[in-house]
Amino acid sequence: MQKKPSTLVLLDDNDYRNTHSVFFHSLQERGHQLTFKHIFDEENTLDKYGEYLYDNLVLFAPSAQDFGERINPDLIIKFVDSGRNLLVAVNSNISEPVREVANECGVDFDEEQTAVIDHVNFDVSDEAQGGRHTLVALSNVHVLPVITGHPTAPILFSGVGHAASEGSRLLFRILTGAQTTFSANPNQVVTDYPQSVGKDTLLVTAIQARNNARVVFSGSLDLFSNKLFSSPVNVNGKKFDKSGNEQFAADLSKWVFQERGLLRAHSLTHSKVDGGALNPQSYRVKDDIKFSVVIEEYDMQHEKWQPYVAKDVQLSLIMLDPYIRQTLAADSHGKYTAQVKLPDVYGVFKFSVDYHRQGYSNLELFETVSVHPFRHDEFERFIDVAYPYYISAFSMMGGFFVFGLVFLFTKPSSS
16 A cells, blocks of 8 residues: 655645635545645745655645745756656746746746637636636547546636647647637737647646656646536537536546556566576577566555556667567566567677556666677587588598599509
8 A cells, every 4th residue: 555645735825725625625535645835834845854745746826926935946846856746727827936837847838917718619607707708618638548537528727828848758738729729818909829829729738757757737727626616518509517627637636646657567587488597697699588577557546556458568678779679468467478589699688678658657677687609518519501511521531532442442554
């Protein structure tokens, strides 16, 4: 059983404890030990005597000009660099320190006072609030079941959009705008091209760092609010009794706090196919090797590790460059096996399983072995390709023997 996670919640308004109580209660039900702090609390700190006090940080302080005397953007990034997790939710009043945290992670929020607008995919309740169409109802969820689950209702979003680094394999676009979505100041006439348009308007973005730390940026603090959790949705004539926000927020928080998509590997073994010691330090060229490893995924519901079965886990045999790369075969118990023949090259090789998949923690397994050539007494006495030379040598000896017999026993003729 894993230890109960400790989570710090930084707020710039204590009312969020009431307006977002359902979300916080869901975290507590899952075992999180929540510590609520206001940004003006002078005792705010992430570590003490060089040891971090928390496993996760929830930053619901979009307008914060600072986070206390002992917390700043650099320390928050170091917190993530240490392998811990961060959830950030903002609104249109985003401050520079929050922007700095986002920028360090490759996320760039739109200008202050802008909002995500959609004159097609908006909830009808928005008409009664001025009709600015800033309460959008979207289903553009990039479905990664391990992160988002399978939303069955549109997500209500009221907030600011953002952009992110293109082509980064560490960053996942979780929720994006529709083709009719754009980002602008809703209180002004749009005369210039909007900051972002269509699916380029990012609403929720997730990041998995190389050290397996996880970060989520949401442009809407209201997305996690009780109001939008329980609000019905009426968009383009389609009605839903309840928005998908609550389930979406629950699935997203399970992932970012490493309650889901967490992999581990153990029982890595390799040996000769015809027997011998397990995990020897050296092999001979052309040896037939059997390799196996067990990979498991954490099951949060039952608080135990269960087999992880996939068809894309590969084994590589590397010496500077891969000499062999082979897909591992998995059984129902999560045991991955492969049988390979070592190349006719000697040196120091690595058995490597380097597994990176969206939404799952990274697995990087290495086992170093040396591969030596044949010893002097291990070479074959006769090899097939040399038989023509063997035959020519014995035919020469046979011919010489016949010539000798003829020469010795044949009398010269008298003239």
